Amino acid sequence: MSDVMSLLVGQIVQNRELVPRYFFLMSVKLPESLATPLPGQFVMVRMRDRRDLLLGRPLSIYAFARDKTAPVIGLLYRTTGKGTFALSRLKSGEDLEILGPLGHGFDIFPEMKKIVLLAGGIGVVPL
Numbered sequence: 001m002s003d004v005m006s007l008l009v010g011q012i013v014q015n016r017e018l019v020p021r022y023f024f025l026m027s028v029k030l031p032e033s034l035a036t037p038l039p040g041q042f043v044m045v046r047m048r049d050r051r052d053l054l055l056g057r058p059l060s061i062y063a064f065a066r067d068k069t070a071p072v073i074g075l076l077y078r079t080t081g082k083g084t085f086a087l088s089r090l091k092s093g094e095d096l097e098i099l100g101p102l103g104h105g106f107d108i109f110p111e112m113k114k115i116v117l118l119a120g121g122i123g124v125v126p127l
Contacts, residue, residue: 038105046097
């Protein structure tokens with residue numbers, strides 16, 4: 001269970017455009033101290049050295065892996081305004097500030113045989 005959040009500096013591994021000028025998938029390598037996120041949790045993402053964008057952007061965690069070198073999170077996002085447009089312009093090797101994991105995740109019960117999940121638009125990410 002993840003109940004520890006941290007402000008960490010991560011490095012972008014990739015920031016790939018999935019649907020032109022609309023949907024992007026970003027992978028970010030983070031320090032080992034990142035707590036393992038639960039399904040349904042999110043992070044606040046802020047670009048370093050961008051004082052015109054003071055607030056972080058809440059992004060749902062799309063994927064998570066902890067390999068031999070470092071944990072990597074995947075963030076699927078839609079460009080909807082100035083902040084997410086600026087995120088879409090970031091390249092591999094650039095740094096981001098990540099606060100998280102945040103929010104209350106949900107449990108997964110492998111013994112359940114039938115499950116109904118409802119989501120719409122970008123809300124499908126944590127599912």
